[in-house]
Amino acid sequence: MRPINLTISAFGPYKDTVSVDFDCFRQGLFLISGDTGSGKTSLFDAMTFALYGEASGKDRSVKSFRSHYATSDDKTEVTLKFEHQGKVYIITRSPSYMRLKKSGEGLTQEAASVLLEMPNGHTLSKRNEVDEAILDLLGLTYTQFKHVALLPQGEFxxxxxxxxxxxxxxxxxxxxTSKYNTLQQDLSTLEQETKFELSIIEKSLESLYHQVSVETQDRTPKTLVEALNTQIEATHKHIEGLDKCINDVKSVEEKAKTALTLAEIEADKRTQLNQKLLEAKQLEAQENTINAWKVLNEKIDIAQKTLGEDALIIRTLKQTLSQNTNTIQQYQKEMLGTQAITQKNKEALESFTQQAPQIQEEILKVDRLKTMVPDLETIQTLTSLMAQGEKKQKDFESVLNQMLLQEKTKKEAIETVREKKETHPKLVALHQENERSLQEMKHAFTRHEHLERMQQSLITLQSKQPLITHVYESIRRLDTTMNQAYRNRLDQFLDQQAGYIARTLKDNEPCPVCGSTHHPHPAHKPDDESVDQQTIDTMMQFSNAVSELRNQTAQSMNNIQKDTQTLINTLNAVSKTIAEPKEVLTQKLEALTLQQQTLTQAINQSSEIIASLPSINQELEVLSQSISQTEHALQAQRIENATYETDLKTLNQRVGDYDIKAVNQEIKMLELKHETYQKDLNQTQTTYDQSKSNLERIDTLSRQLNDTIKKDTQTLDTLEAQFVHSVIHAGFEDLSDYENTMTKAPEYDANKQRIHEFETTRLKVTQAIQSLEQDLKDAKHENLEDLKTLIENTKNQLTQLNNELRTNHSTYDQLKRLYDDILKKQRQYDTQAHHFDMISNLSKTANGRLKGALRVSxxxxxxxxxxxxxxxxxxxxxxxxxxxxxxxxxxxxxxxxxxxxxxxxxxxxxxxxxxxxxxxxxxxxxxxxxxxxxxxxxxxxxxxxxGIEIDMLFVDEGFGSLDQESLNQAINTLIELSENHRLVGIISHLQELKQQIDQQIIIQKSPTGSKLQQRV
Missing domain, CATH: 3.40.50.300 (P-loop containing nucleotide triphosphate hydrolases)
Known part of the structure; x- marks a missing residue:
């Protein structure tokens, strides 16, 4: 991986967008120089942030990447273009930061973002996808990358x-390597768990043996198991005898129960016959009452069928008259309430009419206030701008004072440099002469030291051979033990799986492993099922790790042997080149070195002061420009503030003492008051119209209903006279007799039901008496008490026998279960003990606790x-x-x-x-x-x-502590690294490095953010 171009914006001390072209440094070393705080390390931070979203150093945070010089329009982001394995990638990343809102006041959160452009044109924009792609691409984590490509300030x-x-x-x-530590902890935990499980099994086994009851004093496991087996056989024989006795008693009990059942049925039928005869006498006593109910139902039938329709008409007409009378009364009440509502609404309308002039006056006031709002808003804006302008003016004045002070300091520094230039050439000439002599002595002394160093290395290598041999033997034994343990547990696991499959096999169904439909010898379920897939996987991982470590140790042992022989041959060759004694060289070298160190310090101090002159002149020039710019900005700000002040005075004279907030509140209050007035007026008018209409409607309905009541009253009188004549004609003595009969009409259905039930019951009782007399004609008479006594005796006998049988069964089950548990638990204990020994040895070896072995984890x-x-x-x-x-x-x-x-x-x-x-x-x-x-x-x-290649290395500071010779040696080492197309960058402010390294990135601070330029 090699960087091609780095572009940053609003990042750290850089406000503007700056770019570093690494392609111009195709080979060799380059220097990054600048004042403290100018932003040298920020270039490393930007590169690391682009790739991993993190800072390059432990003392810096991603939250601090946002430039303090940035405005709300400046976006903080980093773009890194780099080459990897012949392909070019571009990654752009922005941190999350707070910035001023572009409109309004306050801050807003700018979300983090990232974009990775692949060589094929495909892009990734999700952070987790980009992070995974970078990790796959470079093959290095953030921590590894820091130690491969970046040597941050103070961290290496x-x-x-x-x-x-x-x-x-x-x-x-x-x-x-945490996986090895995890393996150690897992083995320790597994050792403790296995030990705990073994102790539980041991205690459980002791508890089982303690339950065995024997009379002998010999309580060895073998004696206890044999005694337990004898007790089981004796108990089983006794159970067989009890089963035979119980079957005999049950046979006698069943016969007695059958006879008792027949006798109880006969006695029950005699009781039923007596009950039915008693019911027949009770029915005869109810016959007169039933006849009276029959006569009453006949009169009710006549009244309902002959006179029912006329009576219904009269009742309906009476109900109608009653309802209409109630309705008239409701109309009268409703009319009184409606009249009161109408009068109230009329008075409210008159009140609204009186308020109308005041409302109109307030509407005019709202119009006047609205014309003042634009001026008041302008005053508010100008006041805010005035405050901001005054703050900017103070800031400009403060910055200007600081820059004037810096200008004075720079001019004094230039005078000091001129004084140093006069004495510097003499010091350099003397230093060069001493350096030539010193190098000649050092080369001779180096040959002496090289010989001694090789002798010491030979002793060290020879001393390591016994240790590495001992370590190899320990690891070899551990590897053999681990492989054997793994194979044993794997066989046990496979047997366990075979047992599980065997339990599911059925005849004529194919085996899931071999496909056979016949299973003559299925596997048996193992006694110990403690091995699972996780245990097998853990042991396999540990076994593989130990095997790998064994191979590495063997390779190290071979390398030591080869290095030893090579060193012996080299020693013989170097010893032939030694001429002058080391003691003489040492004395000369110490004296000349001391003199040279003194000269070097003087030259370094002088060089630093002289070399700083161009930088000071350049900084003074930049500072002068900044002072001029700041003075112009200050004057412009003063003029702008004066303009704001004049405009404010004019507007304040126009609007007087009014306040924008108070005016808006008053406008809102008056508009709300007018809206409420109009709404209440409309609602009151609507209510008045509705109540007046309701009053007229109720009066009309009341007159119509009075006419209907008069007509219905006349009709009712006529119908009642005709109905009395019809009642007498139907056979009733008078109207009173009819009405008395009709009062009992609700009993009609009940009487009819009682009559039907009486007839039905009398028929059923007669039939039941005849059936029972027929059943009892040939019945026998058995003694119930004798049969019950016999059954009770057999029950008691069976209870005693069953109790004894249950006791013996319980004893047998307990003994048999105890016997099986002891055998199973003993097998489990033996297996667990073997497993614990193996796990314990593995744990102690991995954690460095094994006696006689290397005490290292x-x-x-x-x-x-x-x-x-x-x-x-x-x-x-x-x-x-x-x-x-x-x-x-x-x-x-x-x-x-x-x-x-x-x-x-x-x-x-x-x-x-x-x-x-x-x-x-x-x-x-x-x-x-x-x-x-x-x-x-x-x-x-x-x-x-x-074999990941990172063709870049950056070293941050640290060279200031080196003397001239050490500095040259360090630079030579870095130059060697920069060969083979590797890019090596150094951050330093040392003048010597500026003179020795031509390729440079120069960073300059300024009040508006740092700037950089490249020198090739």
Missing amino acids: KDVLLAKSQERSELFRKIFS FELYVQSAYFNKILIYANQRLAAMSDGRYQLFRKEDYDDKRPTVGLDLEVFDAYTGMRRDVSTLSGGEMFKASLAMALGLSDVIQSMSG
């Missing part, structure tokens, strides 16, 4: 100075392997940057011949021949070691990511 020292635990956490993120061992690779790459860089003086080593402490391996780091100093902690390095030495470590980590990440 973390890899060097981190403690063992901190470095372990870092490697866990970079190399994704699985994850830490894997991380150590990665760390060793990092140190190999890092030492290659560090040797070049320190003239072979320093080498980095991983600490290995020994205690009772049981090594505890960590990730702590120490440095070997060839000058002293001793190792010491990396924290004892000086600032410059620590920078070189940190840079070497960071580059080594980058190399390992790329090598482990399937």
Whole structure:
């Protein structure tokens, strides 16, 4: 992956859109320079944000990317065009940020967005899709990318100075080793669970043996099982004898029950016959009452059939007269209420007429107020603009004062530079002469150190051979144990699955595995069903991981052997080139080095001051332009504020003391009052008209109904006289006799029903008496009490026998269940104990707790392997940057011949021949070691990511702590990296780097945001 172009807008200190063309830096090193806070690191942030949506450094947040110089019209976004494997991609990303509303007041949320343009023209716009595409494309996570392509300010020292635990956490993120830690934890959990399950089974088995009751003192498991089997057989024989006795007693009981049933039926029929004879006598006593009901029903029939129609007409006419009389009374009440409503509405209409002049006057007032609204709104707008203008004027005055102060400071700095120019050439000439002598001595001294370093490396390699051999043997044994355990559990799992399938097999139906319809030997269900698919998968993953680790360890052992032989051959060749003693060279070198360091410091100080002159002149020129622009802007703002003030005075004189808010409220109140008045007037008029119409309608209906009542009264008198004559003619003594009969008419249906029920009941009773007398003619007489006593005795006997049988069955079931449980639980215990031993050994090995083995966890061992690779790459860089003086080593402490391996780091100093902690390095030495470590980590990440090529590297600051020689060595290392089409960028403000590196990105600060220019 190689960047082609980076475009940013309203990002960090950059207000305007700026673009960096990386294509002009096709090969080699380039420098990014600028003042503190100008936006050098922001270029790294922009690139990392475009790819991953994150900042390049841990101390910066995505929320801070929005430029403080940006206006509401400026959109914050980053566009990165890059090449990967010969194809070009373009990604544009914007963060979420708050900005001023373009209309109105307040802030609004600008949503985050992203767009990835693929080489085939396809685009992705969803964040999760873009993030997945970048991860698939580059093959690196955000954390890995930071350590491969970016060395952020102050962060790449973390890899060097981190403690063992901190470095372990870092490697866990970079190399994704958490899966090994998870495997350790899973095995520990599985070990505890398996141990707990085994203890439960053991306690359960002890409880089962305790339930066995024997008289002997020998309570071994074998004796208890044999005694239990004897008790089961004896109980079974006793149960068979009880079953025979119960069957005999049941036969006697059934015969007695049959005889008792027949005797009870005969006695019941005699009771029924006596009851029916009694019912026949009761029916004879009711016969006179029944005859009276028959006579009454005949009179009711005559009254209803002959006179019923005339009586109905008279009743209907009386009801009509009563209803009409009630209606007349309701009309009178309604008329009184309607008259009162009509009078009330009439008075209300008169009141509205009196209010009309006042309402008309208020309407005219509303028109006058509305003509004032535009002027009042203009006053409000001008007042707001006036306040904003005064604030801008104060801001311009403050900025102008600051720039004038900066201008004075720049002019004083120019005078200081002129003084330094006079003494600088003499210092440079003396420094160059000393440098030539120093380089000659260093080359000779380097050959001595190289020889000693190789001797120390040979000792180190030879000391590692026993340890790596021991580690390989431990892993080989673990691999063998794990493979055997996995095969055993897999066989058990397959047997378990075969047992499940066998339970579903049926004759003449095909087997789901082989297809056969005959199943002569189906598999049996295993006693232990504790193995599941998850256990098999976990063991397979662990087995594969251990096998892979075994292969890696074998490769490491072979590499150490090859490196040892190569180092011996090189030692023999180098020792022949040594001439002058090292002690003499050391004394000369120390004296000349001290003198050269003093000169270097003086030259650096002078160079920095002299080199700053163009920058100061340029900044002074920019500052002068900014002062002029600010003065013009300030004057324009003052004129604009004066215009606002004049317009406000004119408008205030025109409208007086009126306020826009009060005027609008009064207009709204008067318009609402007029609307309410008109609505109430219309409603009152409508109500008055309706009540007047109702009054006329009620009067007409009342007169019509009075005429109808008079006519119906005359008709009723005539009909009643005719009806009395008809009653006497029908056979009734008089009208009173008729009316008395009709009062009993509701009893007609009930009397008729009673008569029918009497006749039906009398017929049924007669038939029942005849049937019962016929059934009892040939009946026998049995003694019921004797039969009941016999049955009761057999029941008691059966109860005793059944109780005894249940007791024996319960005893038999308990003994048999106990016997089966003991055998099953013993098999389960044996299986679980074997399983626990295997899991416990695996857990202790993975967690570094196995006695006699390497005391290191699985994850830490894997991380150590990665760390060793990092140190190999890092030492290659560090040797070049320190003239072979320093080498980095991983600490290995020994205690009772049981090594505890960590990730702590120490440095070997060839000058002293001793190792010491990396924290004892000086600032410059620590920078070189940190840079070497960071580059080594980058190399390992790329090598482990399937050969992913990231043709870019950016280093942020840190070069200021280096002397001239160390700076040259670091630059040479970075130049080597920039070969093979790799792009290497450095952020620094050092003058020496500006002189040594031609390709540059120069960033300049200004009051309106930073600017940049490229120099090729």
